Amino acid sequence: MENEFFPQLTPDSTLLSPDEQTQGEILDKEKFHDVYKLVEEDGLPYFARLNGRGEVELYLVFETVDAFSEQTRDAVSVEFKTYQNKLLAVIWTLTDPLQPLGFPLSFDIRAVDERFVALTILQQPFTTLHYLAYENGQMTHIYSEAIHFSADERIRANGMIRSLYDGTPESMPEEAEVREEDTQTISALSLPASVLEETGMAFVLEYNRMMATHGEEEAQHLLMSTVKQAVWVMRRHSRSEVRDSSFTVWAAEQAERLSLIVTPSLSHLFEVVHMSEDEANPFSRFLMTLPEFVQTEDAAPLQLGAFPLLRYENGQLYHLELDEIVQQHLAKLFTQAFPGILNPYM
Structure with a gap:
């Protein structure tokens, strides 16, 4: 069993x-092909990353060398937490209590390869953290340092992994779990028409299959947990323009499928920095890993007759309250935008 x-x-x-030997140099694309793939394609x-010697290494990739200098002013540390039944290894590079900056690595302990990586980090004497800068299709190795964990930190994190593996998260101390920031509930009517009329990206899922596998209540919980995990990453993103962004999350049922729609698409936040903005977008990174994921599409x-569920604005997450008045308002907006077409809200 062990x-x-x-x-x-x-x-x-x-x-x-x-x-x-590579510090301060551009990494060769052939020799470090897998690192380039993780950054460019993914x-x-x-x-x-598991290296050729069987050691797990951590990587932080910055937009520029200057960005590295700005975002790593403090002594770097790694803190283990749990969130939505996953282990997080948060790499803290700024410890300012008002504006901390952390990079949350997520490990699904139920997945064999991710559990192996998490446990190896705790077992090896130290873990190397590599700082890279990716500019104009080239990766520069800025600096590397060793991260050490105390015996207490190792015991505590191993206990988290065991609890997640055994399906007994309630056995973990309360401080081990990332606490949700206060989430306010507001009426969807408070959103201006310009927000409700935005277009964006839809993540299409085989919802009937998900309900058959998990049951309706658990399927809903899984989807909301996945969405909130993406929001958590957005809130702690290394770039301020991502943290300060505004977006709305919608849901639309279509026969056997469900579309989760993010408006606007957020492509403007990721297309410049990353070769593949779909993969860099936290919503894509998490929703596209679900077995029931089908495709993305403009929407x-x-x-689609969708209803808004969540609104993120100025670092605050809002649950949107829905009622008949909201439905009537959406129906009116639909008629104005698509005259002569059957209204899905009626």
């Missing part, structure tokens, strides 16, 4: 790691 808890994975011995600004929520 072998099942701590699985063994065989590393790819051909994978190289940045070292003293759009990951931070990640854990106008009103046209």
Whole structure:
């Protein structure tokens, strides 16, 4: 049973790691092909990687060397937390209590490879953290340092992993879990028409399949947990324009499928920095990993008869209250936008 808890994975011995010789240099695209793929194709600004020696390394990727200097002024630390039944390893680079900056690595402990990576971080004597800058298609190795964990930190984090693995999160101390910031409830009527008429990106899911697997209540919980995890990452993103963004999350049922729509699409926040803005977008990163995910598509929520569920604005998350008056208001907006077409809100 212990072998099942701590699985063994065989590393790819051909994978190289940045070292003293590469510090200050541009990493070769062929030698570090997997690192380039994680950044360029997968759009990951931070990640854990199993190197050729079987060691787990952590990577932070900045837009520029100057951004690295601005965002790593304090002594770096890694804090383990849990959130939505996952383990988080938050790499803190700024400890200002008013404006802390952390990069949350998420590990699904139920997945063998992610559990292996998390446990290996705690087992190895130290974990190397590499700082990179990605500019104009080239990756510069800025600096590397070793992160050490105390015996108490290792015991505490191992306990979190065991609790998540056993499905007993209630056995963890209360401070282990990331607490939700205060979420206010407001009427969807408080949103201006310009917001309700925005278009965005729809994440289409096979909802009937999800309900068959988990049951209706658990399926709803899974979707909302996934959405809130994306919001959590947005709130703590390394770039202020992402943290300060505003967006609305909608839901529309279509036969056997469900569309979760984010308006606006947020592509303007990610397309410049990352080669693949879909993967860099936290909503894409989390929703596209669900087994029931089908596709993304451009969407106008009103046209689909969608209802707004959440609003994020100025760092605050709002639950949107829905009632018949809201439905009538959406129906009116639909008629104005799509005259002569059957109104899905009627």
